[in-house]
Amino acid sequence: MSARTGKAGGQASAGDLLELVRSGRATTRGALQQATGLSRATVGQRLDRLFRAGWLREGAGGPVDSPLGGRPSITLEFDDAHAVVLAADLDTRHGRAAVLSLAGEILAEHSGSLVVEDGPDAVLGELGRWFAELLPKAGRGVQEVCGIGLAVPGPVDSDTGRIVQPPIMPGWDGFDIRGRLGRAFAEHARSGAEVPVLVDNDANLMAYGEQRTGHPDCSAFVLVKVSTGIGAGVVVDGHIYRGIDGGAGDIGHIRVPAGAEALCRCGSYGCLAAVASGGAVARRLAEAGVPAASGSDVRDLLTAGHPEAAALAREAGRHVGDVLATVVTLLNPGVLMIAGDLAGTPFLTGLRELLYQRALPRSTAHLDVVTSRLGERAGLVGAGALVVEHLYAPDRVEERLLALGV
Numbered sequence: 001m002s003a004r005t006g007k008a009g010g011q012a013s014a015g016d017l018l019e020l021v022r023s024g025r026a027t028t029r030g031a032l033q034q035a036t037g038l039s040r041a042t043v044g045q046r047l048d049r050l051f052r053a054g055w056l057r058e059g060a061g062g063p064v065d066s067p068l069g070g071r072p073s074i075t076l077e078f079d080d081a082h083a084v085v086l087a088a089d090l091d092t093r094h095g096r097a098a099v100l101s102l103a104g105e106i107l108a109e110h111s112g113s114l115v116v117e118d119g120p121d122a123v124l125g126e127l128g129r130w131f132a133e134l135l136p137k138a139g140r141g142v143q144e145v146c147g148i149g150l151a152v153p154g155p156v157d158s159d160t161g162r163i164v165q166p167p168i169m170p171g172w173d174g175f176d177i178r179g180r181l182g183r184a185f186a187e188h189a190r191s192g193a194e195v196p197v198l199v200d201n202d203a204n205l206m207a208y209g210e211q212r213t214g215h216p217d218c219s220a221f222v223l224v225k226v227s228t229g230i231g232a233g234v235v236v237d238g239h240i241y242r243g244i245d246g247g248a249g250d251i252g253h254i255r256v257p258a259g260a261e262a263l264c265r266c267g268s269y270g271c272l273a274a275v276a277s278g279g280a281v282a283r284r285l286a287e288a289g290v291p292a293a294s295g296s297d298v299r300d301l302l303t304a305g306h307p308e309a310a311a312l313a314r315e316a317g318r319h320v321g322d323v324l325a326t327v328v329t330l331l332n333p334g335v336l337m338i339a340g341d342l343a344g345t346p347f348l349t350g351l352r353e354l355l356y357q358r359a360l361p362r363s364t365a366h367l368d369v370v371t372s373r374l375g376e377r378a379g380l381v382g383a384g385a386l387v388v389e390h391l392y393a394p395d396r397v398e399e400r401l402l403a404l405g406v
C-alpha cells in the first residue's frame with residue numbers, strides 16, 4: 001500500500017489525515033470521512049493516535065456545520081507548539097541561526113561572524129553551540145527539537161545532504177554535514193538524542209520560505225539571490241525544483257560576454273557572478289577609489305544613496321536581467337523575486353530594462369518582479385519549513401508515530 005497516495009493504493013493513513021488537516025482541505029471528522037471514504041470509527045482511531053502524539057488539537061473557532069449533516073463538528077488543527085525546529089543560514093562570512101515554531105515563527109535568533117573558508121568542522125561545531133544557547137532563550141528544551149534545517153551557499157545533493165563541488169566553499173565538497181552538525185548540537189546541548197538534519201542550497205530555501213509565506217498561490221516561483229555570489233531558487237507547485245543533481249538554479253556561473261576578462265571565485269573567467277554580484281560591484285567601486293570589500297559594503301552604500309554604487313548596481317541588474325530573460329522564457333514564472341545585498345531600485349531598474357527587452361512578451365505578461373519580503377530571514381523560514389514538511393509528510397508519519405509508541 002502506498003501511504004502517500006492513500007486512497008489510490010489502500011486506505012488513507014494517519015499521515016494522510018494529518019496532511020488533510022494541515023493543508024486545510026479537511027478540518028473536521030466529517031470532512032475527513034468524506035475526503036478519504038473511511039468510516040467514522042476508523043477516522044476516530046487514526047485521529048486518536050495523532051492526538052496522543054500531541055500533533056493535533058481542537059480548533060479555537062468552535063464547532064462548524066458538518067458536511068455530512070447532523071451535529072456541528074469540532075474543527076481540528078495541527079498543533080504547531082508541540083515541538084520546535086532549529087534552522088541556520090550560512091553566508092560566506094556570516095551565519096544566522098534560529099529556533100522556530102512548527103508554524104515558522106522565529107522564537108529566538110542569533111547572527112554573527114562565521115567564515116565558510118574555515119571549513120565545515122569548525123563552522124558546524126560553532127553552529128551546534130549557537131543552537132544549544134538559543135534554545136533556553138526561546139524558552140524551549142532540547143527534547144522538544146524535532147529537526148535541524150541548514151541553508152548553505154552551494155549546490156547540495158538533497159538525498160545525502162552533502163555539498164557537491166561548491167564554487168565558493170573550499171573544503172566542504174562531499175563533507176558529511178548532517179553527521180557533524182547533529183553531533184555538534186548533541187554535544188553542546190548535552191543530549192543523547194539523534195536529531196534529523198536537512199541541508200539545502202540557500203537560494204532554494206529562501207525561495208521556499210518566501211513562496212510559502214507570501215505567494216502560496218504562485219505555482220511557478222523564482223527567487224534570485226544577489227550577494228557575494230548569484231544563485232536562484234525555483235519552487236514549482238509548492239515544491240523546490242532541484243534538478244537531478246541539485247544543480248538547478250546555479251546561474252551565477254553562466255558565462256556572459258561582458259565577463260570575458262573577469263576572473264570568478266570558481267576559477268573560471270566570464271561568469272555572471274564575476275561581473276554582476278555584490279562582490280563584483282565592490283571590486284569595481286574599490287578600483288574607483290570607493291572603499292568597499294563585500295556585497296554588504298555595497299548594500300550600505302546603496303542605502304546611503306551613493307551615486308557610483310547605484311550606477312554599478314544598475315549595470316549589474318542589466319547583466320542579470322539578460323540571463324533571467326532565458327530563465328523566465330523557460331519557466332514562465334508568476335513571481336520573480338530579487339533578494340540579497342543588491343536587491344534595490346537601481347538593480348531592479350537595470351534588470352527590468354534587459355528582461356523585458358529580451359524575454360518574449362508572453363512569458364512576462366503576468367510576471368511580478370518584486371523584492372524579498374522576509375529579507376535576511378528568508379533562508380531560516382525556508383529551512384524550518386523544509387524540516388516540518390519532511391517530518392510530517394504522510395509517508396514518514398507512521399514510522400514516527402510508532403517510534404513515539406502511539
Ligand SMILES: [Zn+2]
Pocket residue numbers: 167252253264265266267268271273274
Ligand atoms: Zn564562476
